Amino acid sequence: MASSSPTFLAILLLLLFFHFRPSSPLPLSVESPDEDVIVSWPKGTFTAGFRRVGENAYCFGVWFSQAEKSVVWMANRDLPVNGKRSSLSLLKNGNLVLSDAGQIDVWATNTLSPEPLELHLHDTGNLVLREQSNRSSVLWQSFNFPTDTLLPGQILTRFTKLVSSRSAGNHSSGFYQLFFDNDNVFRLLYEGPQVSSVYWPDPWLVSNNVGSGNGRSTYNSSKVAVLDDFGRFSASDHFDFKTIDYGLLLQRRLTLDYDGNVRIYSRKNGQEDWSITGQFKSQPCFIHGICGPYSICSYEQAIGRKCTCLEGFSWIDSQDWSLGCKPNFQPTCDNKTEYHFVPLDEVDFYGYDYGSSFSNYTYKQCEKLCLGLCECMGFQYTFAPENGLFWCYPKTQLLNGHRSPGFTGQIFLRRPKNSVQENHLQNNDGLVCSRNAEKLLERPYVKGQKNGSVKFMLWFAVGLGGFEVMCIFMVWCFLFRSSNHLVSADRQGYVLAAATGFRRYTYSELKQATKGFREEIGRGAGGTVYKGVLSDNRVAAIKKLHEFADQGESEFLTEVSIIGRLNHMNLIGMWGYCVEGKHRMLVYEYMENGSLANNLPSNSLDWSKRYNIAVGMAKGLAYLHEECLEWILHCDIKPQNILLDSDYQPKVADFGLSKPLNRNNLNNSSFSRIRGTRGYMAPEWVFNLQITSKVDVYSYGIVVLEMITGRSPMIGVQVTELGAESHNERLATWVREKRRKAPAGACWVEQIVDPTLGSDYDMKQMEILATVALECVEEEKDARPSMSQVVERLQSHEHDS
Numbered sequence: 001m002a003s004s005s006p007t008f009l010a011i012l013l014l015l016l017f018f019h020f021r022p023s024s025p026l027p028l029s030v031e032s033p034d035e036d037v038i039v040s041w042p043k044g045t046f047t048a049g050f051r052r053v054g055e056n057a058y059c060f061g062v063w064f065s066q067a068e069k070s071v072v073w074m075a076n077r078d079l080p081v082n083g084k085r086s087s088l089s090l091l092k093n094g095n096l097v098l099s100d101a102g103q104i105d106v107w108a109t110n111t112l113s114p115e116p117l118e119l120h121l122h123d124t125g126n127l128v129l130r131e132q133s134n135r136s137s138v139l140w141q142s143f144n145f146p147t148d149t150l151l152p153g154q155i156l157t158r159f160t161k162l163v164s165s166r167s168a169g170n171h172s173s174g175f176y177q178l179f180f181d182n183d184n185v186f187r188l189l190y191e192g193p194q195v196s197s198v199y200w201p202d203p204w205l206v207s208n209n210v211g212s213g214n215g216r217s218t219y220n221s222s223k224v225a226v227l228d229d230f231g232r233f234s235a236s237d238h239f240d241f242k243t244i245d246y247g248l249l250l251q252r253r254l255t256l257d258y259d260g261n262v263r264i265y266s267r268k269n270g271q272e273d274w275s276i277t278g279q280f281k282s283q284p285c286f287i288h289g290i291c292g293p294y295s296i297c298s299y300e301q302a303i304g305r306k307c308t309c310l311e312g313f314s315w316i317d318s319q320d321w322s323l324g325c326k327p328n329f330q331p332t333c334d335n336k337t338e339y340h341f342v343p344l345d346e347v348d349f350y351g352y353d354y355g356s357s358f359s360n361y362t363y364k365q366c367e368k369l370c371l372g373l374c375e376c377m378g379f380q381y382t383f384a385p386e387n388g389l390f391w392c393y394p395k396t397q398l399l400n401g402h403r404s405p406g407f408t409g410q411i412f413l414r415r416p417k418n419s420v421q422e423n424h425l426q427n428n429d430g431l432v433c434s435r436n437a438e439k440l441l442e443r444p445y446v447k448g449q450k451n452g453s454v455k456f457m458l459w460f461a462v463g464l465g466g467f468e469v470m471c472i473f474m475v476w477c478f479l480f481r482s483s484n485h486l487v488s489a490d491r492q493g494y495v496l497a498a499a500t501g502f503r504r505y506t507y508s509e510l511k512q513a514t515k516g517f518r519e520e521i522g523r524g525a526g527g528t529v530y531k532g533v534l535s536d537n538r539v540a541a542i543k544k545l546h547e548f549a550d551q552g553e554s555e556f557l558t559e560v561s562i563i564g565r566l567n568h569m570n571l572i573g574m575w576g577y578c579v580e581g582k583h584r585m586l587v588y589e590y591m592e593n594g595s596l597a598n599n600l601p602s603n604s605l606d607w608s609k610r611y612n613i614a615v616g617m618a619k620g621l622a623y624l625h626e627e628c629l630e631w632i633l634h635c636d637i638k639p640q641n642i643l644l645d646s647d648y649q650p651k652v653a654d655f656g657l658s659k660p661l662n663r664n665n666l667n668n669s670s671f672s673r674i675r676g677t678r679g680y681m682a683p684e685w686v687f688n689l690q691i692t693s694k695v696d697v698y699s700y701g702i703v704v705l706e707m708i709t710g711r712s713p714m715i716g717v718q719v720t721e722l723g724a725e726s727h728n729e730r731l732a733t734w735v736r737e738k739r740r741k742a743p744a745g746a747c748w749v750e751q752i753v754d755p756t757l758g759s760d761y762d763m764k765q766m767e768i769l770a771t772v773a774l775e776c777v778e779e780e781k782d783a784r785p786s787m788s789q790v791v792e793r794l795q796s797h798e799h800d801s
């Protein structure tokens with residue numbers, strides 16, 4: 001039946017085309033891994049070829065020729081290929097593909113070229129696909145797709161990151177990542193199966209005035225990091241690291257190891273062994289996720305790192321410590337079970353506290369608090385000498401446990417009274433070796449089937465589609481996950497809070513910081529803003545809220561914790577809050593260049609700054625609208641709420657207290673009263689229509705028109721009898737009219753541009769910005785683009801000039 005159908009014929013033809021792989025310079029076959037290799041030229045330092053990673057499983061990679069264990073790059077680390085009939089081949093169309101058992105393509109460079117190409121391995125370890133006739137025309141290079149290792153001269157950028165291996169014997173993607181975060185800081189992240197958190201730079205290091213943690217800078221957005229041949233590693237956030245043998249010209253590599261530490265290794269040519277000449281984390285037990293939940297990490301120089309299950313718990317997989325331990329008792333939550341608390345000295349569990357911390361609690365009060373919470377697994381009870389109070393931290397999960405001698409707090413574990421007492425310490429020795437043992441990986445060799453052709457086409461399509469989806473997904477993740485990985489992982493916001501130095505301030509602290517609320521720098525509907533200097537010398541903007549004085553403490557804390565979790569370079573950073581009696585205050589980073597409203601009338605904003613501000617604002621709003629767990633509307637976008645840092649990077653301020661919206665509940669009744677500022681308000685407010693994120697899009701459009709034209713939208717706003725302003729869009733109408741009346745062929749934007757800009761602007765960018773702004777101020781909300789669409793369109797023209 002099928003053989004006569006034309007579709008089958010078409011498939012057959014296609015199949016013939018694909019099966020006949022015209023790829024001569026290099027099919028490298030998996031079946032002769034020792035001969036089918038590419039050796040770097042001219043020195044032969046590196047070798048590329050197939051590596052056995054398990055029983056009948058192979059990956060294509062690059063390694064040091066004289067130190068075969070040190071693989072520096074892999075094409076298909078997560079999808080090993082079969083030991084039979086798999087090959088790496090260069091198709092005639094210029095695509096380099098790795099096929100599994102001659103059937104599915106598991107990896108490809110997705111390159112296209114009419115010219116003949118060649119695959120070349122440089123002595124730097126860079127595998128490049130380039131034109132045969134023009135060697136400087138590189139279509140693809142492995143340096144742009146690092147796995148867990150960075151070689152000297154290989155630049156880590158905003159588009160790349162290192163991902164650790166899963167374990168010593170398993171090269172697939174593991175739990176640790178080294179990357180540039182959205183705030184331009186170079187970080188290490190634990191991205192575990194359940195939770196994720198940043199652990200380097202040390203999350204509890206409070207950011208100082210010009211950066212966060214360890215003197216890192218958030219201002220250099222070039223996001224590049226590179227290791228040189230002499231042992232110096234430097235990143236654009238001012239992180240600078242020198243190995244102990246710095247200055248010698250040696251073979252070097254920087255690897256994010258499977259245990260979450262970054263180590264720089266060096267090796268004299270001709271020696272097999274690498275020596276560690278630098279590492280980013282000196283205390284291995286402070287790496288998150290290293291021992292898994294409900295276990296404790298300890299480290300001794302002689303034996304190295306060790307994980308121990310908590311008393312009453314046992315390993316989930318004794319071969320893999322990172323999975324952690326499970327309780328030997330049945331955790332229950334009823335009134336019948338009686339509990340007791342088992343103390344544990346010199347042990348700290350980082351993160352996952354319930355609520356904020358509770359100060360001035362007696363031990364009994366803390367115990368009661370924990371017993372009252374189903375999910376409380378225990379608590380930390382600590383005396384803080386700096387304020388002479390006892391603090392209580394109920395824990396909902398016991399993660400990142402480590403023994404730290406000298407740690408003053410105690411952990412009290414909650415246990416059912418009748419649970420069978422286990423012997424105190426499980427014997428965990430001996431795991432160290434078995435953990436590194438290679439597990440067998442099944443790669444059964446499937447014989448070509450009779451109707452393999454159709455199947456193959458299907459697989460091919462699925463594979464290709466899957467790869468594309470993966471790429472899109474990866475780009476998406478890279479762009480956005482770094483900004484909200486903490487939000488999704490951590491229920492109480494604690495980790496992020498600590499990572500960004502977010503904390504609670506007392507009224508007297510803030511009074512002192514502002515010298516008795518003397519220097520007022522702004523005033524709005526919600527409150528008054530004062531400049532202050534915190535005890536750690538950071539300059540802050542402290543906002544005293546009027547509106548929220550009658551709001552309950554817990555409600556206020558909920559909202560504050562949501563704002564505190566938002567973290568984007570185009571949103572103003574919040575460092576903390578104060579809630580004491582009737583006082584409600586928010587502590588923000590201080591912006592040196594004031595607001596957009598201050599800067600527009602003066603001549604300080606040239607065209608490129610204005611365009612940059614429009615893009616940044618849009619990014620900040622897009623993050624608020626779509627990328628967070630909660631959907632947050634700003635509802636009061638205006639030049640007064642756009643602040644500018646020392647580089648004139650815009651940061652949206654004053655967001656959050658307008659209540660996050662639930663995506664499923666758009667008719668949120670909390671919007672019963674009109675919010676916003678005359679001239680910038682969308683028609684929906686006036687006509688009492690449904691309020692969506694498009695109200696911010698409208699206000700954004702008005703602000704952008706104001707930046708382009710230099711005209712205030714407030715001129716000509718009329719107030720009707722009812723007191724509501726008639727929805728008068730003078731500015732928008734004026735711009736629209738100018739566009740309509742412009743003679744064909746003439747450039748209409750010339751007619752609207754702020755005269756103070758002169759002719760010093762990019763016509764094409766100006767036109768796109770004005771066009772997008774006009775779409776944003778459409779009457780009909782559905783005709784307006786979303787904030788992320790705005791970002792996309794503006795970004796595609798960012799580098800036009």
Ligand SMILES: *[C@@H]1O[C@H](CO)[C@@H](O)[C@H](O)[C@H]1NC(C)=O
Nearest residue numbers: 131133134135136137138139
């Ligand atoms: C070789 O390729 C490079 C990069 O694509 C290009 O700039 C250069 O003009 C080419 N040279 C020749 C001789 O075609």
Ligand SMILES: *[C@@H]1O[C@H](CO)[C@@H](O)[C@H](O)[C@H]1NC(C)=O
Nearest residue numbers: 220221222224234235236237
């Ligand atoms: C940003 O970092 C890069 C790389 O470290 C450096 O070349 C550049 O000068 C830095 N820019 C500023 C403004 O400091």
Ligand SMILES: *[C@@H]1O[C@H](CO)[C@@H](O)[C@H](O)[C@H]1NC(C)=O
Nearest residue numbers: 332333334335336337372374
């Ligand atoms: C436990 O007791 C409290 C009051 O003592 C009661 O309100 C609650 O419903 C009880 N819970 C269960 C699960 O029995």
Ligand SMILES: *[C@@H]1O[C@H](CO)[C@@H](O)[C@H](O)[C@H]1NC(C)=O
Nearest residue numbers: 359360361362387388389390
């Ligand atoms: C701590 O609590 C005790 C008793 O509730 C109270 O007398 C004391 O003033 C509190 N101390 C502080 C510093 O709040």
Ligand SMILES: *[C@@H]1O[C@H](CO)[C@@H](O)[C@H](O)[C@H]1NC(C)=O
Nearest residue numbers: 053054166170172439440441
């Ligand atoms: C390597 O780890 C991955 C992810 O945990 C797992 O799926 C795979 O089976 C492991 N491979 C080997 C050879 O153990």
